[in-house]
Amino acid sequence: xxxxxxxxVGGFGCxxxxxxxxxxxxxxxxKTVSVKTSKGMVSQPALLADPSSLERFVPKRxxxxxxxFSRLALLAAHLALEDAxxxxxxxxxMGLVVATGYGATRTTFAFLDSVxxxxxxxxxxxxxxxxxxNAAAGHLSILLGVTGPCLTVSQFDMSVASSLLSAWQWLDExxxxxxxxxxxDEYCEVLGYCRHRLPGCQSAVIGEGxxxxxxxxxxxxxxxxxxxxxxxxxxxxxxxLSTPHDALLLLDACxxxxxxxxxxxxxxxxxxxxxxxxxxxMAFDMAIASLSLKEGxxxxxxxxxxxxxxxxxxxxEQDLIIPQFCCVKLTENGQFAxxxxxxx
Amino acid sequence: xxxxxxxxxxxxxxxxxxxxxxxxxxDSLFRGTRHAAPPTRFxxxxxxxxxxxxxxxDIPTTALHHGVELGRTSRLAVAAAIQAVQDARWIPEQLRSxxxxxxxxxxxxxxxxxxxxxxxxxxxxxPDMDPVIRFLAGNPATAVARELGLTxxxxxxxxxCSSGTDAxxxxxxxxxxxxCDVVIAGGADELCRVTYNGFISLMISDxxxxxPFDRDRKGLNLGEGAAVLVLESxxxxxxxxxxxxxxxxxxxxASDAYHLTAPRPDGSGLRRAISEALNxxxxxxxEVAFVNAHGTGTPDNDRVECRILQxxxxxxxxxxxxxxxxxxxGAAGAxxxxxxxxxxxxxxxxxxxxxxxxxxxxxxxxxxxxxxxxGDIAISESLAFGGQNAVxxxxxxxx
Numbered sequence: 243x244x245x246x247x248x249x250x251v252g253g254f255g256c257x258x259x260x261x262x263x264x265x266x267x268x269x270x271x272x273k274t275v276s277v278k279t280s281k282g283m284v285s286q287p288a289l290l291a292d293p294s295s296l297e298r299f300v301p302k303r304x305x306x307x308x309x310x311f312s313r314l315a316l317l318a319a320h321l322a323l324e325d326a327x328x329x330x331x332x333x334x335x336m337g338l339v340v341a342t343g344y345g346a347t348r349t350t351f352a353f354l355d356s357v358x359x360x361x362x363x364x365x366x367x368x369x370x371x372x373x374x375x376n377a378a379a380g381h382l383s384i385l386l387g388v389t390g391p392c393l394t395v396s397q398f399d400m401s402v403a404s405s406l407l408s409a410w411q412w413l414d415e416x417x418x419x420x421x422x423x424x425x426x427d428e429y430c431e432v433l434g435y436c437r438h439r440l441p442g443c444q445s446a447v448i449g450e451g452x453x454x455x456x457x458x459x460x461x462x463x464x465x466x467x468x469x470x471x472x473x474x475x476x477x478x479x480x481x482x483l484s485t486p487h488d489a490l491l492l493l494d495a496c497x498x499x500x501x502x503x504x505x506x507x508x509x510x511x512x513x514x515x516x517x518x519x520x521x522x523x524m525a526f527d528m529a530i531a532s533l534s535l536k537e538g539x540x541x542x543x544x545x546x547x548x549x550x551x552x553x554x555x556x557x558x559e560q561d562l563i564i565p566q567f568c569c570v571k572l573t574e575n576g577q578f579a580x581x582x583x584x585x586x
Numbered sequence: 587x588x589x590x591x592x593x594x595x596x597x598x599x600x601x602x603x604x605x606x607x608x609x610x611x612x613d614s615l616f617r618g619t620r621h622a623a624p625p626t627r628f629x630x631x632x633x634x635x636x637x638x639x640x641x642x643x644d645i646p647t648t649a650l651h652h653g654v655e656l657g658r659t660s661r662l663a664v665a666a667a668i669q670a671v672q673d674a675r676w677i678p679e680q681l682r683s684x685x686x687x688x689x690x691x692x693x694x695x696x697x698x699x700x701x702x703x704x705x706x707x708x709x710x711x712x713p714d715m716d717p718v719i720r721f722l723a724g725n726p727a728t729a730v731a732r733e734l735g736l737t738x739x740x741x742x743x744x745x746x747c748s749s750g751t752d753a754x755x756x757x758x759x760x761x762x763x764x765x766c767d768v769v770i771a772g773g774a775d776e777l778c779r780v781t782y783n784g785f786i787s788l789m790i791s792d793x794x795x796x797x798p799f800d801r802d803r804k805g806l807n808l809g810e811g812a813a814v815l816v817l818e819s820x821x822x823x824x825x826x827x828x829x830x831x832x833x834x835x836x837x838x839x840a841s842d843a844y845h846l847t848a849p850r851p852d853g854s855g856l857r858r859a860i861s862e863a864l865n866x867x868x869x870x871x872x873e874v875a876f877v878n879a880h881g882t883g884t885p886d887n888d889r890v891e892c893r894i895l896q897x898x899x900x901x902x903x904x905x906x907x908x909x910x911x912x913x914x915x916g917a918a919g920a921x922x923x924x925x926x927x928x929x930x931x932x933x934x935x936x937x938x939x940x941x942x943x944x945x946x947x948x949x950x951x952x953x954x955x956x957x958x959x960x961g962d963i964a965i966s967e968s969l970a971f972g973g974q975n976a977v978x979x980x981x982x983x984x985x
Binding site for chain 1: 587590687696697704708715719728732738739740742744756760783789840854862866
């Protein structure tokens with residue numbers, strides 16, 4: 243699959259220029275959020291996204307009933323289409339895939355508020371319809387006029403990799419000529435609370451945002467961002483991952499799991515301090531790999547990542563001598579995904 | 587669009603209010619019996635008790651994750667998957683050495699919406715975290731893969747009410763493309779207070795047992811359940827001399843781009859999805875033996891769906907099984923896929939229960955009695971929130 247456009251919004255800002263700036267600076271502006279606990283308010287660092295630039299593409303009136311989650315998706319999708327020069331293109335043969343870990347959590351809990359505060363008979367229909375996981379895809383198809391196949395996938399950390407299978411299917415079967423694919427997740431206070439309570443979640447900076455891609459068949463001769471050249475997904479059941487020797491591995495954390503399952507001599511980078519910790523983080527790694535392929539350089543891994551397991555981390559910016567990038571994701575229950583992006 | 591190769595279906599499993607396996611479900615369907623009743627698993631304060639279709643029997647699985655029992659949706663999914671795998675005459679140990687993927691549809695199974703947890707959280711108590719752990723462990727596709735020890739890709743499709751249909755269509759591609767030898771494809775969903783309140787708030791729930799395509803229909807009844815098809819490559823099924831029960835022939839998917847909760851009045855999305863599915867397998871409308879319609883019983887859905895069926899597939903008998911199962915949301919398309927396979931095998935379709943009086947606004951009626959059908963292919967279709975339309979074509983034979 244050729245990548246012909248990319249759009250991003252996250253704690254680093256809005257658009258590929260802001261993303262490149264944060265990568266060059268080695269970090270993004272971390273904010274603080276407060277979470278209510280039984281022992282009082284607890285502060286947490288967070289990388290929060292601002293979708294207000296959506297007004298550049300969609301009149302304010304048209305999005306007044308659309309929630310934060312869908313606005314993030316709409317903004318990143320419009321940016322990707324603009325980047326691909328397809329903002330005003332015909333969309334009858336376009337497919338749409340949205341990947342999300344948790345869906346529109348703010349709206350889900352707002353709907354529960356309406357039930358708890360007002361009683362069962364007075365639950366809010368608007369909040370309910372917007373809390374359904376495919377609401378963002380619905381808004382995207384309505385506002386963009388996408389009438390091709392449309393899919394939402396929720397596979398927690400594997401959502402993005404899993405959704406790529408369907409984009410590939412639609413292009414391969416010639417069901418669609420292009421696919422608008424993206425990952426989106428939002429911060430909400432309840433998620434912040436859960437991270438505070440659940441073991442192993444406290445250390446990472448929580449993130450939110452959306453990263454979208456315009457994908458086409460490989461017929462494109464020289465797409466600006468290269469190609470998705472390989473996709474592996476499944477359960478490794480304790481086996482080492484198979485990745486090319488000449489690839490840079492993009493990890494969401496330099497953790498012991500990665501140390502265990504990647505080859506010892508692998509060169510790695512972890513850019514999660516740029517976009518934060520969120521289930522669809524792999525979409526941001528794909529955006530960074532795309533940017534590296536386009537600009538011909540490898541960005542240094544932010545120092546905030548640390549390197550307790552002595553991985554071979556890229557610490558300095560360098561001209562592109564790396565021909566391919568593998569975005570790697572592992573979960574504690576043995577699931578893995580490797581998405582490879584390459585110039586050819 | 588490229589022409590698709592048929593994908594053998596070697597096993598089917600399902601459980602819902604109509605029965606705890608496919609045979610029991612088909613017996614209920616052909617007897618015309620249904621069991622709609624007020625919910626028993628939760629209480630509400632609505633002045634009217636909207637009926638639902640619950641699974642009352644114990645769900646035969648004890649899967650645990652981190653010491654916490656899996657959520658009901660995942661237990662339904664696992665139970666249906668185990669039935670289907672047994673029906674396909676696989677033993678799980680054999681599957682572990684092959685490339686086996688899981689593609690499951692759901693809605694509730696992907697939603698972090700535990701009221702119990704949230705009520706405690708709002709009161710600044712220290713809520714029990716088990717509901718959150720259960721949610722994080724309860725992704726239906728992952729739960730099935732973990733329970734069966736599978737190594738292939740997992741995908742949980744959350745396309746609202748078309749999720750189960752989409753999961754079957756998408757899973758078939760994993761076989762055709764060579765990603766997998768076997769795919770466990772289907773859908774699962776549980777009844778829950780949140781969706782119960784949500785559908786009532788939208789004023790599309792019927793306060794009596796639902797009446798799909800009937801003049802006096804008022805809306806849907808929610809249901810719950812799960813269904814799974816075992817899809818496998820020709821090479822795999824032939825090597826172990828397992829005859830296919832049926833085949834996935836084609837899949838179509840299209841968006842209305844119209845409204846979040848109402849179908850496009852001209853039905854163009856559904857029309858396109860049917861057309862795509864037929865093109866996908868190189869079949870014509872004249873070959874279709876019957877249609878297992880979405881038929882929720884809501885005024886809008888049934889109006890649009892009936893008009894398109896009459897326009898695209900005139901004279902082809904159709905029915906809705908929502909009157910037997912309720913609307914099982916992410917499981918609905920999978921349950922209906924399982925019923926479609928069984929109807930093709932038996933050469934007959936059940937009465938569209940709940941239908942009694944022709945609606946003068948609708949150009950056609952569903953079947954009122956069990957009906958013998960001839961022909962080798964059948965359609966199962968779903969329309970969903972978000973304007974999604976999905977159609978799968980099943981065939982008795984692969985050729």
